[in-house]
Structures are given as structure tokens and as C-alpha cells.
Amino acid sequence: MNSAIIPVGIQKVEKMKKKPDVQQGTLALMVLKTLEVLGPLHGYGIARRIEQISGDLLEVNQGTLYPILLKLEHEGVIESEWGASENNRRARFYRLSRAGHKRVESETREWERTTAIIAQFFNIKAEELS
């Protein structure tokens, strides 16, 4: 396994020790954004896409992914139904609901604001404050 891979979500404790924590809720946002851009996807598709988009730096843990999908479904931001997968077998497809679109928008704004603030802090130079 590539040591540069950053785990998303909760993984086995031994692994967590070495690698930096990823902010809670990040995976949910990634799932929502992926669904927004790519349309309906099944669980594996979502996991794979997230890994690809991150340039295989992230590894999505299925033990976390499916409970999160269920949670988002309970919250009403995604919906799911049975469909046929690439190899023509039954698979559960998830897509963004109307509430989900709004949620992505607001979360994106929130995220941008946070990163902007953090960025400001990184750019601080001592002379600017004196």
C-alpha cells in the first residue's frame, strides 16, 4: 500500500496513528460533490471516483462509505434506487436530491470561506502585523 495515501473517514486505529486526521464530514461533502458533477452513481463508482479525483492520494474506506450514504439518505440530501451496473448486475444507484443541490452549494460556500481564512493565516508575514 502506498504510504502517501491519506485515509478518509475512520479506519483501523493502527493506521490512524501515522497519518494525519481528515476533517470530519469531508467525505460526505466529497460524496455530494461527486454526485453533483457526475450524476447517479453506485457505491463503488462513488468510491472509485473520489480516489481518482484525488489522484489516488485518498483511499475510501467502504466501512465508512456505506453508513455515510445511508446517513445522507436519511437526511434527505440523496436518494437511491436499484439499477443495472456496468456488468449488468443489480446495483444501488445514488443521486442528489433537490435538497442535496442546496446543501452542496451552502457547504461549498462554507468550505471556501474557511479555506480563505486559513489561507490568510498562512500568508501572514511578521512585518505586516507590526
Next chain:
Amino acid sequence: MRFLRRFLMRLMNLVTRRNNDKRLREEMEEHIALETQENVRRGMSTTEARRQALLKLGTVEVVRERYHAEQTLPLVESLLGDLRYAMRQLVKSPGFTIAAIVTFTVGIGTNAAIFSSMDAVVLRPLAVPRLDRVVTISEERVRGGYAQTTLANYEDWLRSSSSFEELAVRKEADMTLMGAGDAAHIEAAITSPSFFTVLRAATLLGRVYGPEASQPGQDAVAVLNYDFWQQRFGGDSSILGRKIELDQRTYTVIGVMPKSMQYPSTADVYLPFAPTPEQLADRTKRDYLVTGRLRDGVSTQQAQAEMRTIAAHMAEAYPKTNQGWTVHVEPLLDGINGPYTPEYYRLLMGATLFLLLIVCANVANLQLARGVARRPEIAMRMALGASRWRILRQLLTENILLGLAGAAGGLAFGAFFLHLTLITMPERVARYMSGWSNISLNGRVLLFSLLIAGLAGIVAGMAPAAEALRVNLVNQLKAGSRSSVGSGRMHRLRNIFAVAQISLAVALVIGAALISKGMNAWLHVADFYQPGSILTFNIDLPESRYGTAQKRAQWYAASLSRLRALPGVTHAELTSALPYDDNGWVRDVEIENRSVVPGKLQSALYLPVSSGYFDTLRAPVVAGRGFNQEDSLGSMPVAIVSERFVAQHFPGENPLGHRIRMGGHDSNENEPWLTIVGVAKETNYSLWDPIPHTAVYVDTGQIPPLSIKYALTTGGNPLSVAQAARRALADLDPAIPLNTVETYAQLMHDNLIGLIYVAALLGFDAAFALLLAAIGIFGVMANLVGERTREFGVRLAMGARREDVLHMVLRRAGQLTAIGLSIGLVLAFALAHGLASLLRGVRPGEPMVFAVMALAIMVVALAASWIPAWRAGRVDPMVALRED
């Protein structure tokens, strides 16, 4: 919002037991299939591709568990599991379960009953919205003492105050009701229409009167109080529009107030107040009661400060009538409850919560005994990986379940208990307690019961659960399912609980005994007057027909001679109050040619009596003369004063011949100067007042009042002459009803009813506490004997006598009892001092009570221990040694 939605979805899944397990499995299979495919594409062999896919997925069980946790509410789910398990455990040991539930039932039930009556009487006597904003406003003498107000002052307050949303005025009037059954004496509240808006009172039926009714001529409408409507009209819902006749005037009933809105509680009807201009300008008759609703943000103190400023201005503007007067504003609730009732209730509630503590100790003790048998089970569960917290939660669940079962039983018990309280309260006392008729087991009581049930469960379960968790895993599992002897620590704990029970019981029992003794002494305080043989009743002469002294004097003379002629009646006399009756009229008194010392309250109890009163009621005239036939309406007005009056105002002087006048400063000029002609033996007219009043007696033949109390002494049962007395007076005037016909003894009982209640309920608490303490020590001793059977067998085999073993056990019980007793006595002593400061008549230093009660508790505890001790003595050495 989204959290709520998520929660609801999970709750739904939980309730419908929807299981998405199949869906997850299918999704995971597909996931692995796709992952494998992908891996193959990357160049792995089929077997390796699948292996890698499975590795990446991780443990299937973990995924499933997490998924399941997300799907429903795991906490609730495990709680339900715990509940099911607890239920099974409790069913498995029915003896313990029944004992625990019964004790909880009584403990919680008593608490629920006391709380519900306290809630109705003290906390929320009226269903008035924002009751805390409603205040009463009375005038206060600068020298001390409150009074009602005059109408002109009220009008000024209305104009110049800004603290109130609204003010209302009312006066109370005694009236005679005709045309609805027998003539009846009723009490009316004559109110300004704003009275209902101040209280924000809605009617049960019909409407209340509005501002139009305060115009003279439009005020012939009446609103009925709930109780009066029930009793007099049988709750007739077609009452609206009916005519009733009050003091020869016809009123139309337009509304009925609801049960929860009986204020003032003595009022039977509400009538509109239509003041005349003369009344409105009057500053001398302090006959009016004022209530008001504070504006938002104005405190009682602020309102009082404003009113005092206004009063100061008015004292300058009207020095003759308003000098020396200021204003007192107090929350309506304080006025309704009076000083004693909340104290009584607080005391009872405290004692009853005390009882609940004893109940908890009892259940804890039972749990500890049971804990020994459960050790293997707990050890097994811990060995299987259950965390301590998980087991603790399970054990506490069991206890809370017990508590809740107790609460269910407790509500039933409480309802029964309340019923007893309600039926034993005399109606004539209940009517003076606003809120008494609202007592019921309502939502708040339910909530309170559930709360204390949960708390009691936790309190009772904490120590046993903690003890159960101290199990030594290895030893316990080695011992297997054989139940083992409890640890020394556990014995200590059980002893502590037994001792705690005894000491709490001691405190309660002694407290109750002190109160009973105080109450008993008070019930017999009037025995000197032979209250069992005296019949009393009150009458009120309607002013419309008995407006002149002449007519009243005639009535009194005629009625007395008729009553005296009745067979069985030895004496018939009049008085405004009987000894210890707390019913007199305290008035200012002025002595001729003496200046009033400023700041010194100079008042006396004013008692119109008939001439034979002094001898009949054993308050003989000790100096001068009594009243006689010569004292009439036309002759010089005379008075007889009490010995205390002489001691206070004429020390070392002869009071005879001096003149006094009632009413002092505010007396209108009609009040006559009274010449003192006699001195009567000192008699106490108050149970409660710490300082006895001086008394001034006047002759009812000379100064006949409008209302009076009759006292008839009889040879036998006084109630047997009641009917004859009623008929005799009805012959004179059928429209004058006799009120509160009862014996003097009953009257004393009514006056002491609060104390009697406290004593009875506390007595119940104490008896139950004692029973629990006895069960507690019995349990501990039985447990001890059970565990040491073998040892006793050995002792007996080695030659110990049976008595030795018996004494050994009893000695142990005696030690525990002695410790409990000594702690309890300290507690009781503290409690006694608290009680004495709270309840007059209860004396803290009653060594006899302490000694007798301590002895009684000792006997009970030892009696309870005797059975296990006796069993210890009966151990058969052969059997005991063969065991194991």
C-alpha cells in the same frame, strides 16, 4: 432540520424493525465484484484481484455493524434490550421484585399525594394566568397592622399609579339567599367589573359582567362560584337567566366561574359594584379590598415604592383621614396561602421525601442481598467482554424499571391516599382554602412521580451496582455457579443501610410523636370549658331589616328566651368569640383623658356578649359588677375589661369608673364612651397569637351587633338540640339561617385541622418508616444467619448452648440498632428544634417522648431480629456440618 429528519428516519426504522441487511449485502457483493474487475484490469490474477478487493473492504462484520448503527438508534436499541433483560431478571426473582415494588409504591404514592395537594393549594391555587403578577394592595398603618382601603383612596390610586395594568376593588358582604330551597346565608363578593380582567378569569358558563354593570340600575346580575353552583343548584347547566333573590333584591344569573377559579374562596356569588357618588368620595370606611395586575417589568417592590409615594402625598392632602397610613403591596399568592399553610406543606413534603430515602435504602439493601446470587452472572458477562459501564447501565436500568413500576403503583396508591385526605377535610374548613377543590392527580403530578421514581431507582441502585462490579473475575469463575458468601465490604454496606434506615426512622418517629403530642395538647386546650357539651352556631342579621339597635336587641332577647326554654338546654348565651376561637375583632381603644403614646399599639379584642356569658363560660367577673337588666339601649353604655387590660392600662389603679372608647383615631363620632363597670377573669381567645390580647366586653343588650355566635350548654349531646334550636329561631324569623352549627369541640377541631393533618400524615410517614427499618434489620440479620449457619453448627457441636447462639445474633442486632438509634436521636433533636420554630405548640425538649419512642424503636428492631436469631439457635449441628 436535517438532524431531526435523520432522527425520525432512524426512529421509524427502529419501530418498524426495517432491516436493510439484504440491501447492504447486495451492495457489498457488487462492490467487490467491481473492485475485482478493476484489479484484473490492472493486471492481477483473478484470485489475487479478489483477495485485494476483500482486503480493502475490511471486516464485513464491522461494516455491517456501522451500517446498522447508522440505520437505527443504537442507544435506544440497547436500552430496549436492557429493559427486556431487566424484565426477565425481575420476573425470575418474584419475591424480591414484589417487595421492592411495594415499598416503592408506598414511598412514591405518598410523595405524589402530598405533592399534588401542595401543588394545588400552595403553588397554583388559582388557574390565573401569570398569577405571580397579581398583587393585593392594602393600607398599612405606620404603627403596624394592615387594613382594607376606602373607596376614595382607591379612586386616587387608580388615577395616579402607573405600576398596574389594571386595578380592581371589591367588598365582601353577607347576604341571605331566598327562593332556592331554604333561606341560606351566603357570602358575596361585590366587585368592580375589572376584577375579572385583573384575574383574566374566563367563565365556565355564560359571561362575566362588564363596565356597563357598574351603573346603578344595571347591576342586578350575578356570577356564581363553582362550589356554590354545585351545592345549591346541583350543577344545573341551564342556570343562566335564572332569577335569584339576595337580600330582597332579584338578580339574574349570567355566568358560572370554573372550579379552578374560586377566588376569594369564601365567595358564593360575584355581584357588580355600582358605587354611589357619596361612596366614591368616602375616606373613612376602610371596607374595600384591592387587587391589581402589575405591568410587565414592574416588581412588587417597585409597585410598593410607587404606592407609598402616592400615600405620602395623600396623607398631606387629607391629613384627617390619611395621616399615619401607608400602603402595602403583596403577591396575591402570599395572601391566599397565609403564613401557616406553606410551612405545613413544606414540612410534610420534606418528611415524605425523607420517607422516600428510607424506601431507597430498603430497596438498596434488598439489591445487595440479591447481588451475591448474581455474581456468577456478572462475572460471566464481564469475561465475555462487557464493559463495566455497560453492566452498570444494565443494573441501573433494572432499578429504574423497578422505580417506574413503583410509580405506576404509586399513582394508584396516591389517588387512594388523596381521596382519604379529601373526604376527611371538613367542608367548612375546605372553603377557606383556595385550590383545595382543585386537588387532583394531574400531568404535573405524573411528571413529578416519574422524576422521583427515576431518581429513587438510581439512588437505590447505585451502591448495589457499584458493589456488584467489584466482582473478582477469576475467583468467581472458578467458583462457578455456586453462590458464595458476600464480601466483608458488602456486609459493611448492608449494615450502613440498615443503620441509616433506623436512624431516619427514629428522627421521623420522634418528630411525628412531638407533633402529635403538641396537637393533642392543643385539642384539649379548651377542655376547661367542656367543649363537648356546648353547641355553637352563628347568625347574621340582614341590615335591611335589622338596621336599628332596637330591632336587633329585640331579636336577641326573644331568641335567647326561646332557646333557654328548649328541653335539654341549660344555658343559652351570645358572644362574638369563644375562648381559643381566633375569631375576635381587634380594635383600637382609646382611654379618656390619656394621650396616646406614639408608636404604641393600643388595641383590644372587642367582644359583645350577653349578660350570662361570664358565668356560663367560666370567665367570672372578679371585680365590680357584671352586665344586668339595667344595662339597656337607653342607659349609660358600660364595658367589662379583662384582667390583662387592667394590668396593662391601669396598673395599681382601680379601673372602675374610667371611660374608654373603641375605634381609637378612626372611630366615627357615633362610637360611645364606655364606662368600665367590671373586671372579668383572664381568658385566652387565641390559639395562635403569641401575645394574648386584652379584652373589652360589651353587652349585646346595649350595643347589639349584626352578627353573633350562640353558645348553648346542654346536659347531653349538644347536636341533639340543634334541630329544636333551628325551629325555635325559624319561628321568630324564617329568613335567618343558622350557620356552622357544631359543637365547641368540633370548632376547636376545625381550627386545628391543619395541625391535625400534619400530625396524621407525619404519623403515617413515621409508621411506614418504622416498618421499613424493621424489615431492613430483619433482612440483614436473616442474611447473616443464612451465611453463618455452618459456623453456628460448629459452635453448637462444640458445646455452645442454643441461648448463646441466640444471644450472639441478638447482640449483633442490638449493636446495629444502638448505632442507628444514637445517630437518629441526634437527627431527631435537630428536627425537633426545626419543628418547634415552625409549629407553635411543639416543644423540642420532651425527654419523655424521646425516651419512650427510642425504647419503642429498640423493641421493634429487636423483635424483627428475633426471628433470624431464633433460627440461628435452632440450627441442627449435624445438618449444618453435612452441608457443603
